[in-house]
Amino acid sequence: METNLFLQNVLTPPVLFFFLGIIAVIVRSDLEIPAPLPKLFSLYLLLAIGFKGGIELEKSGLGGKVFPTVSAAIIMSLVIPLICYVILRLKLDVFNSAAIAAAYGSISAVTFITAESFLESQNIPFDGFMVAALALMESPAIIVGLLLVKLGAPKNRPNAKVMKWKAILHESMLNGSVYLLLGSLLIGFLTAAHNPVGVDKMQPFTGKLFYGAECFFLLDMGIVAAQRLPGLKKAGSFLIAFAVLIPLLNAGVGIFVAKALMLSRGNALLFAVLCASASYLAVPAAMRMTVPEAKASYYISTTLGLTFPFNIIFGIPIYMGLVNKIIPSIT
Amino acid sequence: METNLFLQNVLTPPVLFFFLGIIAVIVRSDLEIPAPLPKLFSLYLLLAIGFKGGIELEKSGLGGKVFPTVSAAIIMSLVIPLICYVILRLKLDVFNSAAIAAAYGSISAVTFITAESFLESQNIPFDGFMVAALALMESPAIIVGLLLVKLGAPKNRPNAKVMKWKAILHESMLNGSVYLLLGSLLIGFLTAAHNPVGVDKMQPFTGKLFYGAECFFLLDMGIVAAQRLPGLKKAGSFLIAFAVLIPLLNAGVGIFVAKALMLSRGNALLFAVLCASASYLAVPAAMRMTVPEAKASYYISTTLGLTFPFNIIFGIPIYMGLVNKIIPSIT
Amino acid sequence: METNLFLQNVLTPPVLFFFLGIIAVIVRSDLEIPAPLPKLFSLYLLLAIGFKGGIELEKSGLGGKVFPTVSAAIIMSLVIPLICYVILRLKLDVFNSAAIAAAYGSISAVTFITAESFLESQNIPFDGFMVAALALMESPAIIVGLLLVKLGAPKNRPNAKVMKWKAILHESMLNGSVYLLLGSLLIGFLTAAHNPVGVDKMQPFTGKLFYGAECFFLLDMGIVAAQRLPGLKKAGSFLIAFAVLIPLLNAGVGIFVAKALMLSRGNALLFAVLCASASYLAVPAAMRMTVPEAKASYYISTTLGLTFPFNIIFGIPIYMGLVNKIIPSIT
Amino acid sequence: MKRLDLVFSERELDAIIKALEIAEVPGYTVMKHATGRGPQTIVSEDMEFTGLGANAHVIVFCEEEVLEKIKTNVSPTLNYYGGVAYVSEAIEL
Amino acid sequence: MKRLDLVFSERELDAIIKALEIAEVPGYTVMKHATGRGPQTIVSEDMEFTGLGANAHVIVFCEEEVLEKIKTNVSPTLNYYGGVAYVSEAIEL
Amino acid sequence: MKRLDLVFSERELDAIIKALEIAEVPGYTVMKHATGRGPQTIVSEDMEFTGLGANAHVIVFCEEEVLEKIKTNVSPTLNYYGGVAYVSEAIEL
Numbered sequence A, B, C: 001m002e003t004n005l006f007l008q009n010v011l012t013p014p015v016l017f018f019f020l021g022i023i024a025v026i027v028r029s030d031l032e033i034p035a036p037l038p039k040l041f042s043l044y045l046l047l048a049i050g051f052k053g054g055i056e057l058e059k060s061g062l063g064g065k066v067f068p069t070v071s072a073a074i075i076m077s078l079v080i081p082l083i084c085y086v087i088l089r090l091k092l093d094v095f096n097s098a099a100i101a102a103a104y105g106s107i108s109a110v111t112f113i114t115a116e117s118f119l120e121s122q123n124i125p126f127d128g129f130m131v132a133a134l135a136l137m138e139s140p141a142i143i144v145g146l147l148l149v150k151l152g153a154p155k156n157r158p159n160a161k162v163m164k165w166k167a168i169l170h171e172s173m174l175n176g177s178v179y180l181l182l183g184s185l186l187i188g189f190l191t192a193a194h195n196p197v198g199v200d201k202m203q204p205f206t207g208k209l210f211y212g213a214e215c216f217f218l219l220d221m222g223i224v225a226a227q228r229l230p231g232l233k234k235a236g237s238f239l240i241a242f243a244v245l246i247p248l249l250n251a252g253v254g255i256f257v258a259k260a261l262m263l264s265r266g267n268a269l270l271f272a273v274l275c276a277s278a279s280y281l282a283v284p285a286a287m288r289m290t291v292p293e294a295k296a297s298y299y300i301s302t303t304l305g306l307t308f309p310f311n312i313i314f315g316i317p318i319y320m321g322l323v324n325k326i327i328p329s330i331t
Numbered sequence D, E, F: 001m002k003r004l005d006l007v008f009s010e011r012e013l014d015a016i017i018k019a020l021e022i023a024e025v026p027g028y029t030v031m032k033h034a035t036g037r038g039p040q041t042i043v044s045e046d047m048e049f050t051g052l053g054a055n056a057h058v059i060v061f062c063e064e065e066v067l068e069k070i071k072t073n074v075s076p077t078l079n080y081y082g083g084v085a086y087v088s089e090a091i092e093l
C-alpha cells in the first residue's frame, strides 16, 4: 500500500522534474536555471497559492474548522521550535540551535504545493483555508527562535548584536515572501467577494498555468537541493539524522493534532506537511540579520539539502499512509 | 455613483496588486521583483496588446471611426505638450518644461491596459483600433518636445548639444517599446487576415494569460511608483499639483473631443485615458538623449510617481463618471 | 505552388515575429530582450517539446517506424559531418572544419519547432517520436567532430590540448540542453504511462502556451541572428555559400532517406529539417571546450547568422515543396 | 584620489549606502548579484532566491579625507555581517 | 600597464565601445546592470525597464600611451551625458 | 595586499575557483554575465544562451605570496581558453 503511494507520488511530473534536477547535479550536467528566473517562479507560486487560497477562504467562510485549524497551526509553529531546540542543544551552541529550530517551526511553500498536487492526483479533497495556516506559520517560528537566542545567549554577547524588537517583528512579518503570500490571500478574498469576473479572468494565470510552473520550479529546486549536499556532509551526522527524523516526528505529531481537530484526510496531510517542512526563505533571511553567529550553511543545508527533498520524495507518501491509518473514518 | 465606480475599479485584482506593491514600499517589506523580470512583463504586455489590437483592427477594417479617432489622438499628442509647456514655464526652465511636456503628450500603455480591464469588468465594449491610437501617440509628443527645446533654448547652448534631427526621429519612431507595439499590431493584423489558425493558437498566450500577467506587472509598478515618491518631494509642490491636475484637464478635453467624434462610451474612456496618461518608457529615453539638461528625476517622478498611480486608482473611475455624464446617449 | 507555401510559412506569427526581430537590428531600434530571458524561453521550449514528445512516444509505442527512423537520424548525424568536413577542408584548417562540420551534423530545436508549427498550420500530421530523433542527433555529431580533430590535427598540437575522452563524452551527452530535452522526453513518457491526470494538468503550460512562447523566442532569435551578420561578412564568401547550400543538400538527402523509410509527409519534412539545421547550443559548448583553436565566430555566425534564418524563412517551405514532389503518394 | 571596493551581502546594501552618503561621498557604483567566498561565508547564486541574498560590489572614487569617515560609518556593519573593504590609488582620466 | 574604469549609462555603451576601439585598446570588459549615484544623477535598478537604462561598468587594461587617445575619444560623451573614468596602476599576473 | 582581477569565460569558472582554492586565497568575489573583447574573442550578451557562455570577472584580495601560487594554477586554463589577469596594489580600509 505504501510502496504504492510512494510510486504514485514519484511518478507525477513535479516529482519527476525534481529528480531530473537532482540527477543533473550528480552527473555534472551543465544544466542551470540562472538567477533571477528561480525568483520569478518563486514569486509566481506564492502569488498564485495566495490568490487561490483567498478565493477558497471566501467561499468556505471563516467559520467551521477554519479558526481552530489555523490556531492549531500557529501553536505548532510555536511548539516545534522548542522541541527542536532542546534536541539540537545536545550537540550545537545556542545560536545554531535557535536558528535551525526556527527554520523547522516555519514552513516550505513548495512542499505544501507538492502535497496539494499529490492530493489532487489522488482525488482527495482539501480546503483553501489551509493556505491561511501556511501563511501564518512563518512569523511565529521566527519570533520563538529569536526569543531562544535572547534567553540562551551568553551575557557577553557584543553590544552591537543586541536585537532590536522592532527590527525582528518587521523582518518576521514583512519578509517579502510572507508579505506576498498574505497579500495575495487577501486580494483573492476581496476579488471573490466583490469581483467574480476577476476570479475567472485570473484563472488561466493562477490556476491553469500553476502545475507546469510548479514542475519548472521543482526542476530548479532539485538542482539547488543537490548542490547543498556537500555542505551537508560538513554539517555532520547529527544534523543529517536530525534533518530526516525531525520531519517524521513533527508530521506524526501533526497528524494526531489533525485527528483531534477532526480534519478531513486531505487537510490532515497538508497539516502534517506544514509541521514537517522547514523554511528556506523567510527564516534564513531573519536569522542572518539577527543571529549572524549562526552558520548559514547549517540551516540552509539541512532544510534545503535534506529535509526538503526528503519530504518531496518520501515524506508526502509516508504521511499520507499514516493519515490513512490514523484517520480512516473521516474520509 | 462615482464612489461606486471608484470601488468597482479598486476592487479588481490589477488595482489591488498595484496597492500591494505600493504598501510593500510604505511598510518597508523587502519584497522586490528583480531586473529583468519587469522588462519581461513589459515586453509581454506590449506584444500582447499590439497583437490583439491588430486582430481587432483587421476585423473592424480601417474605415468608420478608425481614421478620425486615430487622427484626433495624434493631434492631441501634439497639442497637449504645448499647453503643458506654457504652464510649466511659469516655474521651470526651457529644458525641464519641454521634457515634462513631452511626457504628458505621450501615453502610458499600462494605464491604457488597466482602463481596458476596467471596461471589461463593467461589460462596456470598446474597439481594438484604440491600440493604434495608443501606438501612434508616442512619437509626435517627443518631436514637439524637442521642437520646443530648439525654439526656447538659449542661443549659447553648447555646440555638442545641438540636436541632430535624424537621431531624434530615430529615437522617437524606433524606440524599443514603440517598435514592439507597432510591430505586434501589424503582425496581429496580418495573422488575422491570412492565418486564422494562428490567431487561435496565440490566444492562450496573448489572450488568456494577459490578465494575470497584468496583475503581476502592476504589483511591480506599485513598488516602482512608490519608490519614486521621495524624488517627488524634491520636485516641489508646483510639480506635484501639475502631476495631478493636468491629467484631469487633459482627460476632460479628451472626453469633449471624444464626444465630438461621437465615440462610444468605452472608446471615449480609452481616449480620455490616452490624453491623461504620461509616458515613462519612450519619452524618458528620448529626452535623456537629446535634452540632458532636463532633470530625469523631474519627469520620472511626476509621471511614474504620481500621475501613473493617480490615473490607475482615481483617474479611471473619475473619467468614466465624466464620460457617463457627458456622453450618456451613445451607450 | 511553392510561392504559396512560402507565403503560408511567412505569414504565421512565429515567422513574422522572427522578421520583427531581424528588422529591429537592421533599423537599429533599441529593442532588446535582456539576458537571461532568452534562456528562460529556451529552457521552456526544450522542456515542453521533450514532454510532449514523450507523451506521443508512449501513445505510439516504440514499435513501427520509431526504431528505423531514429536510427536513420543518428546515422545522418554521423554522416553529415563527414561530408561537410570534406567540403570545408577545401578552404579551412582542420580545427575550424571539424567544428563547423559537427554543428551541421547536429540540430536546431527552434527550427524543428517552427517546422512543427508550419505542419500544424497546414493540417499535416506528424509523429511525436520525431522528438526522440531530435534529442538523439546532438551527441553523435559532436563525437564525429572530435574524432575528425583527433585524426586530422597536426602531431605537434600542444600537450595541454590533447582531448580527454571522458570529458568529451560528458560534454556531448550531458550538455544542459540535450539533458533537459531527453529528461523531459522520459518524464513525458512516464507521465503518460502512469499518471494521465498529470498529462492533462501539464497541458496549459506545455501545450497551450507553447505557440506564444515560440513567437516571443523567435522575436529574440531574430535579433540575435541579425546581430551575427557582421561576423558573417568577416567569415568570407566561402562560408556564406556553405551556410546556404549545405542545408539544401542535407535536406535533399534527408528527404530521400525519408522516402526510403516510407515516412509520412509530415515526418519527412521534420526529418529533412533535422538534417538541414545546425546546432548553436550544444555543439558550440563542446567545441569551445575541446577545440579552442576553432574560431567561435565562424561556427556561430554560419549556424546562427545564416543557416538558422535561411531554414526558418526559406528552408521549411522549400523542403515541404520537395517532400510534396518526392513523397506525394504516402499522404 | 582613492578607489574603494566594498563587497558584502546585498541585504546590507541600504545600510552601507546610507553610511556612504553620511560620509558625503561624491558618488558610488553598485553591482549586485555578485557571489563569492570570504573567511566566514560562501555565497552562491541560488542564495539570491532563498532569503539570504547574493553579494553587492560597491565602488567609490573619492578623496583620501573621505575614507576616514567612510571607515567609521561602514565598519560596524561589515564587522557584524561580514564583508571586505579595500583601497587603491586612482586618478581621474 | 594601466587599468581604466569607466562608469556611465548603458545607453551610451555603443558609443563608448566605439571610442575605445578607435583608440585601439587591446580589449575591454563590460558589466551591465550597475546602478549608482554621481554628482548629477541617481540610477536605480528599475530605471532599466523605463527607457532610461541602468549603468555600465567598463574595465580596460592597456598601456599608458593608449589612455591619451581614449581620453580624447570618450570625454565628449562623458561630459555630455555624465559618467566617470578613473585610472589605476596594474601589472599582468 | 594585492588585488587580482581575472576575466575569462564563465564556463571555466569552476576550474579557476578550484585553482584559487588550491592556492589558498583568503576569499574571492565573482561577477558573472560580463561581456567584452580580448585579443582572441568577442563575447556578447547573447552568447549566454548559446552554449558559449558570457564572461566572469573574479576579484581576489590577497597577500603577495599567494599570487605566485595563483599564477601557477590559473595560467594553464587562461592560456588554453583565453582570459586576462592583472594585479594592482590595495590596502585594507
Ligand SMILES: Nc1ncnc2c1ncn2[C@@H]1O[C@H](COP(=O)(O)O)[C@@H](O)[C@H]1O
Pocket: D007, D008, D009, D035, D036, D037, D038, D039, D040, D041, D042, D043, D055, D081, D082, D083, D084, F025, F026, F027, F028, F029, F030, F059, F060, F061, F062
Ligand atoms: N579576500 C577576498 N577577496 C575578494 N573578495 C572577498 C575576499 N574575502 C571576502 N570577499 C567577499 O566578501 C564577501 C563576504 O565575505 P565574509 O567576510 O566572509 O562574509 C564574500 O562572499 C566575498 O564575495
Ligand SMILES: Nc1ncnc2c1ncn2[C@@H]1O[C@H](COP(=O)(O)O)[C@@H](O)[C@H]1O
Pocket: D025, D026, D027, D028, D029, D030, D059, D060, D061, D062, E007, E008, E009, E035, E036, E037, E038, E039, E040, E041, E042, E043, E055, E081, E082, E083, E084
Ligand atoms: N565618485 C564616484 N564613485 C563611483 N562611481 C561614481 C562616482 N561618481 C559617479 N559614479 C557613477 O557614474 C554614474 C554617472 O554619474 P554622473 O556623472 O552623475 O552621471 C553614476 O550613476 C555612478 O554609477
Ligand SMILES: Nc1ncnc2c1ncn2[C@@H]1O[C@H](COP(=O)(O)O)[C@@H](O)[C@H]1O
Pocket: E025, E026, E027, E028, E029, E030, E059, E060, E061, E062, F007, F008, F009, F035, F036, F037, F038, F039, F040, F041, F042, F043, F055, F081, F082, F083, F084
Ligand atoms: N585588455 C583588456 N582589458 C579588459 N578586459 C580584457 C582585456 N583583454 C581581454 N579582456 C577580457 O577577457 C576576455 C577574454 O579575452 P581573450 O583572452 O581574448 O579570450 C574578454 O572577453 C574580455 O572580457
Ligand code: NA
Pocket: A080, A103, A104, A105, A106, A107, A250, A274, A275, A276, A277, A278
Ligand atoms: Na514546520
Ligand code: NA
Pocket: B080, B103, B104, B105, B106, B107, B250, B274, B275, B276, B277, B278
Ligand atoms: Na497623454
Ligand code: NA
Pocket: C080, C103, C104, C105, C106, C107, C250, C274, C275, C276, C277, C278
Ligand atoms: Na543537421
